Amino acid sequence: MNPLIWALIMTSLSTSTIITMSSNHWLLAWLGLELNMLSALPMIMKQNHPRATEAATKYFLxxxxxxxxxxxxxxLNxxxxxxxTIMYTPSNITTALMTAAIMMKLGLAPxxxxxPDVMQGSTMTTALIISTWQKLAPLSLLFMILNNLNLTILTLTGLLSATIGGLAGMNQTQTRKIMAFSSIAHMGWLLVALxxxxxxxxxxxxxxxxxxxxxxxxxxxxxxxSIQDLNTTWSMSPALATTTMLALMSLGGLPPLTGFLPKWLVIKELSTTSPTTA
Known part of the structure; x- marks a missing residue:
């Protein structure tokens, strides 16, 4: 891809997320989300491959x-x-529709x-952006309307996502699909924490x-x-192989690594606090 076009796409991607995160008006937030989606599509489609086309189509739809x-x-609101105003959404129907839409954007269960298909059809760089940066705008909206949400439903959805993400990822061999299900599971943990x-x-x-x-x-x-490719990582670069191992263990939440901390705090909070009164 032309460097100028790539710079334009990245600028648009960054700007759209910032617009959504800083807006107080629903139309402006919606505009930021749409610009965010349109900025991501060329990155997914840049591979001249049917799987990339399929991924871009699914992502767009x-x-x-x-x-x-x-x-x-x-x-309706x-x-x-x-x-x-984003902060003022007292209607139950509005809140339910909004929550469902945000969960769809985040790729949460059900x-x-x-x-996983979009992640598999993208390059590693694009998959990284979809898994991290593309989560920020919808999550910021979720943070802003939190006071109007049903926290019990939020918790149950988070637990469902964490369960499905963990179980479905066990049967995968492609690293991008494994990371996709890991993302689903971690978004579930994040919902429970929220x-x-x-x-x-x-x-x-x-x-x-x-x-x-x-x-x-x-x-x-x-x-x-794929997982099979990891077999040759140590011979290529022991340092990268060690980093990969530590990152995987951290994603799994093994102590004393960083990934253990939020999971431990969430479980501790769950055991002492009712989500409906948090």
Whole structure:
């Protein structure tokens, strides 16, 4: 891809996320989400391969559907309340539609089936962006409407995502699909943390982004596309092989690595606090 075009896409991607995160008006946030989606599509399609085309098509359809749901919810909210303010969404129907749309954008269970296919059809760099940066805009909206959400449903959805992500990832051999299911599981942990404590959710998100970025960069540098490829990593670069092992263990939440901390805090918070009263 032409460096100028790549720079334009990355600028658009960054700007759209910042617009959504800093907006207080639903239309502006929706505009940021749409620009974010349109910026990601060329990155997914840059491979001249049928799988990349399939991934881009699935990504577009899912994101467009979620954007339509958000627009319907915001229009309904404006009709009922006379306001377009993000923080003011008292209607249960609006909140339910908005939550479903955001979960679809994040690839959470039970609307997660598109996510592994899109990851598999993308390059490692694009998969890294989809797994990390593309999560920020929808999550920021979720943070902003948190006071109007049903925390019990949020917790149950998070637990479902964590369970499905963990179990489905065990049967995979392709590293990008494994990372996709890992992302689904970690987003589930993040939802549970969000229902309990916003600060804990922020810590979980930062930890997830750092660990996932580390893992994708090591996979990219070693050109590892399947589990079998990991067999030759040690002979190529012992340092990268060690980093990969540590990153995987951290993603799994093994102590005393970084990934253990948010999971431990979430479980500790769950054992002492009811999500409905958090």
């Amino acid at each position: 899912i994101q467009a559907t979620a954007a339509t749901m958000i627009m319907c919810a915001t229009t 404006a009709w009922q309340t006379g306001q377009w 609307v997660h089936l598109w996510y 229902a309990l404590n916003e600060t804990l959710a922020t810590l979980t998100m930062i930890t997830y982004i750092l660990m996932t970025s580390t893992m994708f960069m090591t996979l990219h540098n070693t050109a590892t596309k």
